[in-house]
Amino acid sequence: MYSETEDVIRALAENAESVCRAYLPAGRREGSYWIVGDLQNNPGRSLFVRLTGPTSGPGARGKWQDAAVGLHGDLLDIIRERTGISRFPELLAEARAHLGRPQPVPPDAPVPKKAKAPGGTPAAAARLFAASMPVAGTLADTYLRSRGITQGGLTNALRFHPKCWHRDEDQTKSVPRPALIAAVTDGAGALQGVHRTWLAPDGEGKAAVETQRRAMGHLLRNAVKLTPHEDILVVGEGIETMLSLFEVAPGLPVWAALSSGHLGAVLLPEGLQRLYIAIDRDPAGRGAAERLSARASEVGISVRVLEPRLGDFNDDLRAYGKEALRQHLAGQIGPEDRHRLSG
Secondary structure, eight states, rough: OHHHHHHHHHHHTTTHHHHHHHHHHTOEEOOOOOEESSSSSSSSSSEEEEEESSSSSSSOOEEEEETTTTEEEEEHHHHHHOOOOOOOOHHHHHHHHTOOOOOOOOOSOOOOOOSSTTOOOHHHHHHHHTEEEEEEEEEEEHHHHHTTOOGGOOOOOOEEEEEEEEEOTOOOEEEEEEEEEEEEEOOOOOOEEEEEEEETSSSSSSSSSSSEEEEEOOOOBBBBBSSOOSSSEESSOOHHHHHHHHHTTTTEEEOEEEHHHHHHHOOOTTOOOEEEEEOOOOHHHHHHHHHHHHHHHTTOEEEEEOOSEEEEEEEEHHHHHHHHHHHHTTTTSSSGGGGGGOO
């Protein structure tokens, strides 16, 4: 009989190294094992995870053991320990998200009679992006300028839609609202999804609704690539955060991963030599930076973390202004890249 739990555990085992890199980034691969200090992700050599082997039985891949304390288990146990998730349905949801699997539809969820086209797919995202217009001179431009960002119209990754459908969870029908539309693309530059930020009618802020942002399509490992990358890249979470860095340092290539979870998993481009991770000042942001830094360092990419003074770099831009933010970055950017702060 089919068991989703067993299927997820099997899939995690088949992607054991990816799981270890995401949830135990302080460790490293040695031969057929991932070696780390303990379940708390401390450096060391006590805990080992099998990365190869059969799918079940003795020596199965995905199984781990901590020799110091005598504990053992599977990769789902590691995810539970590292995330602090105690409820099993939420733990399975976390595992599905890491594997890039869709979340299941509840049995009692209403089934639409007929949809014109599949929603939430890359194809639907591409249609929405194609139906949108350039940002310059629109309410999206007004919104970005209200946040201190004047260069939003210079990137092809952003567009504006005057009537993008919106519905909160407690509403029975959708309402068209103006929205900032961001393209989410993969390593080959193909559009895989979009991110929508619904705006107030005058553009001076976000819409007065419960759900102000929502993504559709495939986001895992992909990003909003606000500028083309070179041999260096700055990647962070929010669109406004990364546009704030572009505002004061137009010579730095910037990407937005959209969330801390996606920041830790973003696919880094080939040929990258130096990576700057622009964090938000919260535990999730720091954890994502640790995961991404470990992945980048493993393949020889030099990593520096850029940290704002307030919650994120857009907060800094609005509170202190361009020149102060530029000076703050100058103290964190490597000397070989400081000339990029002036374009």
